[in-house]
Amino acid sequence: MRVWEDKAYLFVGTLTLCVFDLVTEQWSLLRTTIQRGQPWPYSPIGPLGSYSTTVLDHKLYVFSGEDGQNIFMALDLLTNKWEHLSGTSDHHPNLSSPISRKIYIMYGCANRTQAALNQEPGGGENDYTYDDFWSYHVDNKKWTRERLRGSYPSSRTETACAFSDAMGRAVVYGGYHGSMSMIEMSLDNTRRLHTYAYFGDTFVYNPDTNIWQHVLVRGFPSYRATATLVSDPDTGKLYLYGGYNNSDYVPANHVSGRAYNDVWTLKLDLPGGHWNPEDLSRDLRAEKMGPWMRCFTCGNCGVTWQKCAGACGGKYYFCSKDCHRAGWKEHKEKHGCRKL
Ligand SMILES: [Zn+2]
Ligand SMILES: [Zn+2]
Structure with missing residues (x-):
């Protein structure tokens, strides 16, 4: 969900959006239209998952979603009208498009195993995790492939991210990789092979210098994907909430997947980062290291x-x-x- 003015907008893949009024705390439906001559590129039935959204000025931008689409759309929240900016719902790979005022798209995943199960084109034994980073120039409507510079995150999907106006940085946390081999060694020398990975690392990106930095943290929330990271527009504070993992990757009493309901704040040693040097006097031996004590x-x-x-x-x-x-x-x- 994305907040614009006093309302939170939930896109579900169709022309009708769900809207939650943050003042009256009431849900309603918002019926929208698309520019003349443009067909609706998503399935008209919905619901759609696994897309990315953001708000810039008075527009809600939507990128991709299930089925490996690279659709990029903007909904003008003043006129409730959509514009289809680029991309198609074709299943053919399109290498010429992905797959100041910029919107960034980074990494993501082609769910090839699900496509194989559904006997759709593009199916395969492993998911494909993207390693590319793109920016969309809102004013001249052009995509540019960005170089990854500095200590940037490894390729992944389902990361949490937010842009902090207070710091002028994008913050990225965690995520998932569907085909990464990793050997876990326990203290008793037993080994387990994982063919996927959940991450618990933190990165910041400065769009002015185009440099990524890996943040070294004293303690961290557990490894997870699909967490939500938000920047409070009033205080500039960064909050991380929720996400999931499975009980194979992080030992747990839960039999199936494990959903988190913890809330964390991130303090960074940057102007606007709510840094407090006194926090460093806390005993490192009491910090929570993800799932480990x-x-x-x-x-x-x-x-x-x-x-x-x-x-x-x-x-x-x-x-x-x-x-x-x-x-x-x-x-x-x-x-x-x-x-x-
Ligand atoms: Zn004690
Ligand atoms: Zn000991």
Whole structure:
């Protein structure tokens, strides 16, 4: 959903949008039209998923969606009229188009395994994850392939992203890669092969210099895809919410997929980034490293560490009885913990 003025707009692939009025807290339907002579490029039935949207000025832009389309459309929210800017719903790969005031499109995924299941053209054994980065110039209506410079994210899809006006940076978090091989080694030397990956890394992009930076964080939300990242227009604060993972990738009690409902803020050492140097005085050994806990005594990372059963309420973890004993004095003095 995208917010413009006092309303949140939900595009579902059809000419009718769902609108939530943020003042009256009421839902309504918005019926729109498309410019004369332009056919509606999506399936008229809907609903559509896996597209990207953004708002610039008074227009809602929509890119792609299921079926591997590279459709790019704009809905003028003053006139409720669509304009089809580029792209088609053909299944043929089109290499000449993707696949100041700019809209950026980055990476994404051709869901070839789903196409194979549906016996559609373009199907294959693996999904294809894109590695290209494009900008659309709103004023001269042209696509440009951008060079990836600096420490840019690896190719992926289902990332969370937001543009922070306060910092002048785009922020990207996490995502998914459908055909990346990764060997996971546990502390007991067991190995597991994953043929996909979920990410938990953070990147910022400066459109003025065209440079990406990998943000080194002290603690981070767990690896996940389809999280939502928003920049509060009033305070400039960045919030991350939700997303999903599966229980094979991150050990969990849940049998099937795992949906997150946690909220995080990101503070960056940049003007407008809500940076507070005092945060660095927090004990690194109490930071949450995605799904992993750290042992307060030795700093090791793992998932089965025992919570302290003392008065700290289990805020600190220890990997063994020996570590609990060895770190107990410091934990008691530093955090005022005591035996219950
Ligand atoms: Zn330990
Ligand atoms: Zn304790």
